[in-house]
Amino acid sequence: MGNETVLRIAIQKSGRLYEDSVQLLKECGIELRNVKDRLRTVSENFPIEVFFLRDDDIPEYVEDGVADIGVVGQNVLAEKNRKVDTVEALGFGKCRLSIAVPKTEEYKGVASLEGKRIATSYPHLVKSFLAEHKVTAIIHEISGSVEIAPGIGLSDVIVDLVSSGGTLFMNGLKEAEIILASQAVLVARKNLDEEKIAILDKLLFRIRAVKKAKKSKYVLMNAPNDQLENIISLLPGMRSPTILPLANEGWSSVHSVLSEDKFWEIIEKLKAAGAEGILVVPIEKMIL
Ligand code: PRT
Ligand code: ZN
Numbered sequence: 362m363g364n365e366t367v368l369r370i371a372i373q374k375s376g377r378l379y380e381d382s383v384q385l386l387k388e389c390g391i392e393l394r395n396v397k398d399r400l401r402t403v404s405e406n407f408p409i410e411v412f413f414l415r416d417d418d419i420p421e422y423v424e425d426g427v428a429d430i431g432v433v434g435q436n437v438l439a440e441k442n443r444k445v446d447t448v449e450a451l452g453f454g455k456c457r458l459s460i461a462v463p464k465t466e467e468y469k470g471v472a473s474l475e476g477k478r479i480a481t482s483y484p485h486l487v488k489s490f491l492a493e494h495k496v497t498a499i500i501h502e503i504s505g506s507v508e509i510a511p512g513i514g515l516s517d518v519i520v521d522l523v524s525s526g527g528t529l530f531m532n533g534l535k536e537a538e539i540i541l542a543s544q545a546v547l548v549a550r551k552n553l554d555e556e557k558i559a560i561l562d563k564l565l566f567r568i569r570a571v572k573k574a575k576k577s578k579y580v581l582m583n584a585p586n587d588q589l590e591n592i593i594s595l596l597p598g599m600r601s602p603t604i605l606p607l608a609n610e611g612w613s614s615v616h617s618v619l620s621e622d623k624f625w626e627i628i629e630k631l632k633a634a635g636a637e638g639i640l641v642v643p644i645e646k647m648i649l
Contacts, residue, residue, distance in 0.1 A: 367408045368560040371428035374400075374413035378545050381453040382432045386411070388645075389567035408560050420445055423550045429557055430550070430564075435543040436522060440483050445548040448561070449568060452575070454545035456524045458483060461534040463511055463518075468537035474498045474518065480510035481520040490520075490540050508532040567646075574647040576621045582631060582639040583607060584615050591634045595627055618644070 372382040383396055391407040403410045412428050419431040420443035432451065436458050460479075462468050471494040481487050484502045491498055501516055508528050510516040522543075523529060523536055547568070549561060584592045589604065592615060596602045602617035615636070619627055628639060 365408055366556040366560065367403065367410045368430060368557050368564070369410045369412060369428045371412045371414050371419045371422050371431035371433075373416045373419070373432070376416060378416060378432060378434065378454050381451075381545065385432075385451065385453075385568065385571065388571045389564065391564075407564075409564070417441070420548065423548055426550050428550070429553055430561060431548050432545055433548060434545055436483065436486075436541060438546065438548065439541060439543075440486050442485065445550055447546045448549050449547040449565060451545040451547060451568070452572060454543070456522045456543050457536075457539045458486060458520060458541040458543060459523045459536045460538045460540065461508070461519050461521060461523070461529050462537045464530075464533050464535045468535075471496055471538065477518055478516040479518055479520055480507050480516035482507055483520055486540060487520045508534060570646045570648050573649070574644040577618050577644050577647060578621065578624060579616070579642040579644050580619050580628075580639065581614060581616050581642070582636040583609075584613050584634075584636050586611050586613055588635040589613060589615070592631060592636055595630050595634065618647075 373379045383393065386393060386409075391404050391409060393402050393404055393411060396402060396411070396413075399413060401410060401412050412422070414422060416433055416437050419428070419433040420438055420441040422428045423431045423445045424443040430448070431445075434454050434456070436456070438445070438447070460468075460474070471491075474491070474496050476498060478499045478501060479487060480501045480503050482502065482504055484500050487500055501510070503510065503515075507519050507521040509532060510519055511534065512532060518537075519534065520540060526536055529536060553561065593602055593604070596615070596617040597619070602615050605614045605616070607614055631639065
């Protein structure tokens with residue numbers, strides 16, 4: 362790539378955010394070769410260089426300017442408390458940092474943690490949560506397998522990440538209170554120069570198009586002409602739905618875009634209004 366400016370992005374080397382991070386870049390049309398077993402790689406078709414790092418190190422590397430931007434969980438970002446800007450929520454890596462207590466115990470609120478031993482990998486977040494609630498407890502920082510701590514007598518409760526809740530359940534624990542809801546975000550270092558901001562804007566434009574497309578479906582259906590007006594009124598479309606005559610007299614083909622949150626509701630109304638042969642197609646990119 363010669364001396365052209367490249368934007369350096371840090372993503373997780375392996376683990377829960379790796380696949381989705383690489384997939385996101387791919388969906389943005391950014392080609393990366395040989396991503397496995399590499400520390401860094403430069404894209405051939407977009408001015409970006411990818412660094413593969415441990416997720417815990419990403420906020421620091423971005424703050425220090427070793428990388429310009431990074432993909433990291435809000436949980437790690439909040440714990441590390443580095444001076445970086447969050448530029449976009451990415452919608453994957455969703456989880457929550459929660460207080461979990463033994464299944465057999467009744468949880469009576471934050472105040473009941475007074476004097477208790479809490480095992481966690483998130484000492485700073487736990488400390489500030491307790492301070493906020495004016496509770497004093499003993500924090501045991503452990504780096505992995507936090508969920509076994511109560512079982513081996515190391516702590517009374519834990520604060521750990523939860524997604525399905527299966528891990529807690531298998532260890533005789535239950536989720537008692539959420540401290541932080543988290544997902545992966547794109548962060549950027551402060552004071553990026555103009556050229557890098559221009560590349561970041563280009564990347565963000567693509568990321569938003571991909572995100573938007575994931576939330577939307579392209580819908581095609583056949584509609585009796587005497588019901589067209591009614592059917593069209595149910596459809597938002599990007600501007601308005603597309604109507605094409607069918608060879609079959611008295612019928613039209615109606616095309617539109619529906620957002621996922623309203624999808625089923627609208628489909629039911631369309632059927633009730635006489636729409637037939639409804640096809641639902643995923644959208645790859647959506648540029649508005
Ligand atoms: O090696 P490196 O340091 O990079 O990776 P890591 O082992 O520290 O992190 P990794 O890959 O486990 O997680 C990376 C990020 O994924 C986290 O920082 C979160 O932002 C996000 N994430 C999303 C999760 C989970 N979901 C999750 N369920 N991270 C961890 N878990 C663990 C949790 O700690 C518990 O052990 O999964 C278990 C619970 O899962 P359930 O489904 O049984 O509730
Ligand atoms: Zn980590």
